[in-house]
Amino acid sequence: MDRRRGRPAKELAALGFVLAGLTGASALAALGDAPIRGMLWVAKDADPARALGSVPTECLRIPTDPALAAKIEVGRAAFRTPVLLGGQAARAGINCETCHRDGRSNPDFLFPGVSGASGTADVTNSLFSTHRGNGIDDPKPIPDLSGPKGKLKVSQVPAEKKLEPFIHGLVTEEFDGPEPTPATLEGLAAYVRALDPAACPAKARRPLDVTLLMSDARRALKAAQVRAVAGDSATAVVMVASARSRLGLIDERFADPALAKPRAHLRAADRRLDEAQEALRQHLPEAQAKLTAWLAGSPRLEQELKARQKASLFNPAHLAQAAKRRLPG
Numbered sequence: 001m002d003r004r005r006g007r008p009a010k011e012l013a014a015l016g017f018v019l020a021g022l023t024g025a026s027a028l029a030a031l032g033d034a035p036i037r038g039m040l041w042v043a044k045d046a047d048p049a050r051a052l053g054s055v056p057t058e059c060l061r062i063p064t065d066p067a068l069a070a071k072i073e074v075g076r077a078a079f080r081t082p083v084l085l086g087g088q089a090a091r092a093g094i095n096c097e098t099c100h101r102d103g104r105s106n107p108d109f110l111f112p113g114v115s116g117a118s119g120t121a122d123v124t125n126s127l128f129s130t131h132r133g134n135g136i137d138d139p140k141p142i143p144d145l146s147g148p149k150g151k152l153k154v155s156q157v158p159a160e161k162k163l164e165p166f167i168h169g170l171v172t173e174e175f176d177g178p179e180p181t182p183a184t185l186e187g188l189a190a191y192v193r194a195l196d197p198a199a200c201p202a203k204a205r206r207p208l209d210v211t212l213l214m215s216d217a218r219r220a221l222k223a224a225q226v227r228a229v230a231g232d233s234a235t236a237v238v239m240v241a242s243a244r245s246r247l248g249l250i251d252e253r254f255a256d257p258a259l260a261k262p263r264a265h266l267r268a269a270d271r272r273l274d275e276a277q278e279a280l281r282q283h284l285p286e287a288q289a290k291l292t293a294w295l296a297g298s299p300r301l302e303q304e305l306k307a308r309q310k311a312s313l314f315n316p317a318h319l320a321q322a323a324k325r326r327l328p329g
């Protein structure tokens, strides 16, 4: 079947853009000198220091019940994993958190062929979905998932069991993702339910930096360990993928040749996670030891990256320079 038939030209253009994002070299060719994937889905008139250099703070209520807290951590990591989604979204590196930044909304989101005004997305768009593409442009504002529950459309009352099928549909139909593992789905619902306006930190935004991304990666790997101990390697693999995608977000900001050394160490760390993932897939007992060793070594890597952060695109001044080099049009 030719899935492209009947698509408006702007969608086709976006598709080419997304596919070009598949490999480093061709992505650079397609993006001009724009080095950060996030630039693909940020409105051009957005302030790069704000839209790409900072994120809203997360309003997450972590319960005292350790079993529920562990579920939430699984969901938190899944929420930040492109491979959870399928097709074009995954290839472009889009994940739940791309639109719902830190569980909130994203007023700066603008993706050709998917958004209308910035901050909107058409999640029934055939660019992302072969199931639900309805051929109609109907972008909707990205809702703040950390807003009052009463303002959201889908009931989050656990007993009503509305949220799980909704998220299942999002992943498998709207975003063409593979069937999520039961723990992943349960975790995503637990995470969304744990977002709470009463848990919002006093500061509305924080820098997007090495500290945040390394912390996300470590939390995802701890969730991987918990699932691996429970014999659920499939979910553990997704958790490691989440951690690796966070490292990828650091990597793309360390592309300057002057940063070759810390970047090489970052890539070596990523390869070790690749091996851990493979061990999990094969149900090898050493998977756990690999994750433990990685976590033990991670503060040192983090320190090295932080020491050079100012010279990277985590520095708002360099970021603003890089944003100016974006491909026009």
Ligand code: HEC
Residues within 6 Å of the ligand: 079, 094, 095, 096, 097, 098, 099, 100, 120, 121, 122, 123, 140, 141, 142, 143, 145, 151, 152, 153, 154, 155, 167, 170, 171, 188, 192
């Ligand atoms: C491309 C941007 C985008 C991505 C990626 C995305 N969403 Fe959304 N999400 C939206 C938009 C837009 C809506 C509102 C749809 C509507 O109003 O019909 C929405 C709605 C929702 C809602 C319902 C909110 C309510 O009002 O009850 C939930 C829950 C949700 N998303 C969770 C997720 C999860 C979990 C993921 C990842 C699996 C995800 N979203 C990925 C844009 C996105």
